Amino acid sequence: MALVWNDEYLTGIPEIDEQHKGIFREMGSLAMSLLQGKPNEEVLEELKHLAAILREHINYEELMMFQEGCLPEVIWGHSEDHQLFLQHLHTASTELITRDEIRAFLRYAIFWMRYHILTIDKPVCSQFLAMRQGMSAEEAHERSAAIVIEAVPLILGGLHQTYSELYDSQLHVVHQNSHLLDVQRKLKQTNQELEDRVILRTNELTEANKKLQDEYEKLRLLNQKLESAQGQLLQSEKMAAIGQLAAGVAHEINNPVGFVNANLGTLKSYVESLLSLIGTFEQVSNELPAGVQNRLDDIKKNIELDYVRQDIIDLLAESADGLDRVKQIVQDLKDFARAGESVWQNSDLHRGLDSTLNVVWNELKYKAKVHKEYGDLPLVRCVPAQINQVFMNILVNAAHAIDNMGDITLKTGVEGDYAWISITDTGRGMSDTVRKRIFEPFFTTKPVGQGTGLGLSLTYSIIQKHKGRIEVESTEGVGTTFKIYLPIAGLGEQSREESSVM
Structure with missing residues (x-):
């Protein structure tokens, strides 16, 4: 899951490369903690530490771009990509509580770092070096465009956006589960109130029975039977109320699960189309000039295209399995909701x-x-x-x-x-x-x-x-x-x- 540093990630700016290496190490440490099954408290602390390092690095990059005199559109494009990632980073460091959620975010962060360094940081750092040698910002920007073939960043950007949407969809399901937990807590409170009412009623009946016990022994026995029947009736009514509430909750969850499932199917179709497009590029790449072919091969190696191609399919399959699990729980709630039936x-x-x-x-x-x-x-x-x-x-x-x-x-x-x-x-x-x-x-x-x-x-x-x-x-x-x-x-x-x- 973790990134492995190699010279392909070097930008030519030592201080930025050292920061990138530090981020790689922190991501590797967090991945290892998840793999070793460390306690959640320790894993959450590591996630917060990684978030702090990432924010510090992003602030440093944006300040450096301003100081080096990059073009405003370059600074804005870089910052825009940072802001999208920072939104997810804030959510991850303040709201994630389960190991699966942290693991999903780490996958996304790793993909983002690889994408960001290879397609954005390296061109910008090449501009720094060119401007330090006396080249204008416009000339440095034009020359840096040759680092990445124009079509490849578009493809990577599309994959990045796709992964972001998938991540948001997964978090949406998590939030729906949190809503279900809130409903369950409220249900417990309602049950407690019902039990208090039953206890109060029971105490009243018990006191009345004590006063009449000597004179109305037969009536006491009859009251005991009536109390039993009444108690069971109350319990049955309570279960019926629970069933109705559970059925309502199941219905509410079905709606977002339905459109998330539909979106996931569409997303899979989009990804397959993108992969088909990449495959077509690969088939006709031998018709391109040798220099272009070499550059394409380098980029494929840098972005680990074969790994990304397989991993994104696996991620979609894992998400589909998670939705199936949610649908099964909803179905179990519906089955259990028929508590009042006597068929x-x-x-x-x-x-x-x-x-x-x-x-x-x-x-x-x-x-x-x-x-x-x-x-x-x-x-x-x-x-x-x-x-x-x-x-x-x-x-x-x-x-x-x-x-x-x-x-x-x-x-x-x-x-x-x-x-x-x-x-x-x-x-x-x-x-x-x-x-x-x-x-x-x-x-x-x-x-x-x-x-x-x-x-x-x-x-x-x-x-x-x-x-x-x-x-x-x-x-x-x-x-x-x-x-x-x-x-x-x-x-x-x-x-x-x-x-x-x-």
Whole structure:
């Protein structure tokens, strides 16, 4: 990824060449840090240091051009190219936070440095040298034009602009992801408010039950059942609200992803046309004078045309893969958004697990590494949205049970007429007393305001309605395993139909 210095980059001005070498070294150091997997804090510091050196170098070049007396149009053209790069440099040094973003910027910066030195800095430095020997600025400028064949800078400029647009498009997708994270944070705040309301209502009902307990024991038992039903209803309504919001977010993201994808396709077509044009130049180059051919060969070598030709195609392919990843996440959000549906259908449980993992990934990624050990599962007759809700409740609880970085392992298989799914975490685990009560409505070990105690109660209810079963094994200080059994043939649906007939 990094630039390698060689004599082809020499401009003839020692102080500028030394600055260029320093920039090359800093880019190489940053590329090596990314390759070695250094912590993000160190990589970000290196990026800021590189940005400072680049700004200092650009200011030095522009001041030198003014002092040497270059033509105004030369100074303006040089400055214009600097300003385009400085815009991206400012964004990179103040807003980039992930390794992929930094890696993308470094690719762009390397290409820009190579392009800028070979097609702009070297001609300008030749003007410095000519003017120092007594030549006028106009004559020096005219003579410097012979350094680069007129058509080649145009081609390089087009490639440079193409890469800039691609970089801007990638950042746009990143900003859309940031917007999604903001929406998720707001969603968490909304959930917290709903949980506070449930807790307040629960406390009111509990106080009323205490006053009436001795005289109305039967009524207390009835109220307990009503509270359970009410709690599950609230939880279901909350999931439906989450689903609606997720569907809306997915729809909003689809629009920019659509036009970025279309632009990327057009960009690919443009690049292919440019590469075809270059190929045509290469085919007819033997018809040109020997001196022109030699100059063309030197330029191709200087700009590493074969590398650029392959690398730009690879970059377009990587960008397309990234868009496909975004579209898959959006599709998973849409699938998960149908939480309110209760349609029985033949479902791929592995797909349900994967889409749920995508939805709750923000809860898991800083707490655990997820390991998948999937077996061969047939399609299972169930209500997919409800089973996904079961997966989500258990996965989120697993993340909350892990204090530092741990592991979550997903396994699947078949046992007789049942498909089973196990979710194991390396969290705090539970005592036998707590384990026996986890499916009770409103029971929670979390501090007040951080949990309603309804998630596992609703999970148990969903599994019961599917005529399945759920088993729990837990050891304090070691971790917990939830194992879910679901009848492949959908016995819960059959039982519901029989009840309707009766």
